[in-house]
Amino acid sequence: MKTRAAIAVAPNRPLEIHEVELDGPRAGEVLVEVMATGICHTDAYTLEGKDSEGIFPSILGHEGAGIVREVGPGVTSVKPGDHVIPLYTPECRQCKSCLSQKTNLCTSIRTTQGRGLMPDGTSRFSLGGETLYHYMGCSTFSNFTVMPEIAVAKVREDAPFDKICYIGCGVTTGIGAVIYTAKVEPGANVVVFGLGGIGLNVIQGARMVGADKIIGVDINPAKRAMAEKFGMTHFINPLEVGRDKVVQAILDTTDGGADYSFDCTGNTAVMRQALECCHRGWGQSIIIGVAEAGQEISTRPFQLVTGRVWKGSAFGGARGRTDVPKIVDWYMDGKINIDDLITHSMPLDRINDAFDLMHEGKSIRSVVVY
C-alpha cells in the first residue's frame, strides 16, 4: 500500500514528506494506522546524527497511538480495530530479560530493531525501489506502519489518540523513572535536571508519590511556570547561580543532598552534577537523558564509595504491554495531566516546525495529528 510519511533523508536535513510504499504485515506483525505522534528529543538527536544507531534514509518517530488495521499470520493478542500504542521497548514475555522480572529491556528483537529492520531482517518501507529504514521499531512519522505484535500495547478505545500518544514515550519515561526505576518514597527530596517533555513528567511522578522538595534545574527560565504547575517547589537556573555552584545550592536546599536526582538533559556534565548533588550514603541518580555518541560520564569514584548510586532508566522501566494500558487509565481517571504538556499540534506537513519549536525552547511537546 501507499502511505504518507516524513523521511529523514540525511543528518541535519529537514524531514521530507513523501508517499512511500509499505508492505503488509508478515507473520507475527500488525499493520497500524497511526492517528497521532509526539516528537521527542530523541528523534531530534537521531536526526542530528548524534545516534550511533542512526540510519538514513529512515522514518523516525516513536511516540504514537493508532488503530490495528490488519494482522499477519499467527497474531493472537490483537485484532483489526484494536487501539494500540507502539512500543519501542517491546515485551515478548519469553526472553531471558522478560522472564527475569529484573528489567523491562526485552531483548527478543533488539538487534534487528537497532539496524532499522523488522525481526525477519527486512524493511517494510521503500520509495522508488530504495529501502527506507524503520526507527526504534516504530516509525510513527508515517500514517501507517508495521509493528511486531509484541511491540504494541492494546489500550482502551475511549482514550484520545492526540493525547495518549505521549504515553508512548515521554509520559511513561518520566513517571516510570520515578515509580518503577527509582521507586521514590513519600517525603523524599527529588532534583530534576532538564524541565522538558521528560523532566516535567518526572516532576509529575514525584508529586504523585508524595515527594517533599522537588527541585527543578534548567537553563531556560521559560520552563519554570509549567514546572511549578506540575509540582516543582524550587527552581535553579545554572546561568544565574553559576554552573559550578548548582551542586552546592542543592546540598544547601536539601540539608546535605537529594534522595533522588534525574538527568533529563542528555548532557554528560549535567549527569555528573546530578550524581554529585545526591546525599552521601544513599542518594540515587537516575540517567534518563541520551548522550551523543562518543560521550562518556565521569566522577570521582569516592562519590560511589560514599554510597551514592548511579543508575539508568529506559522507557521509565515500564513493561510496555503490561504497564502502558494502566498509564492510559491513570490519564483517563484524571490522575495524571497530559493535556497541558502538549503545547503544539500540527499536521504532518508541518512536522519540521515541531523540531524548530523544540530547539527554540518554545514547546514542551508537539504532536502531529494525521
Ligand code: NAD
Ligand atoms: P526537551 O528538549 O523537551 O527538554 C530538555 C530540557 O533540558 C530543556 O528544557 C532544556 O532547556 C534543558 N537543558 C538543556 N541543557 C541543559 C543544561 N545544561 N542544564 C539544565 N537544563 C538543560 O527534551 P525531552 O524530550 O524532555 O528529552 C530529554 C532527554 O531525555 C533527551 O536526551 C532525550 O533523548 C532523552 N530521553 C530518554 C528516554 C529514555 O528512555 N531514557 C526517553 C525519552 C527521552
Ligand code: AHE
Ligand atoms: N540508539 C542509542 C541509544 C538511544 C537510547 O538510549 N534510547 C533509549 C530510549 S530514548 C526514547 O526517547 C532506550 O530505550 N534505550 C534502550 C535501548 O535498548 O535502546 C545508541 O546509543 O546507540
Ligand code: ZN
Ligand atoms: Zn522518546
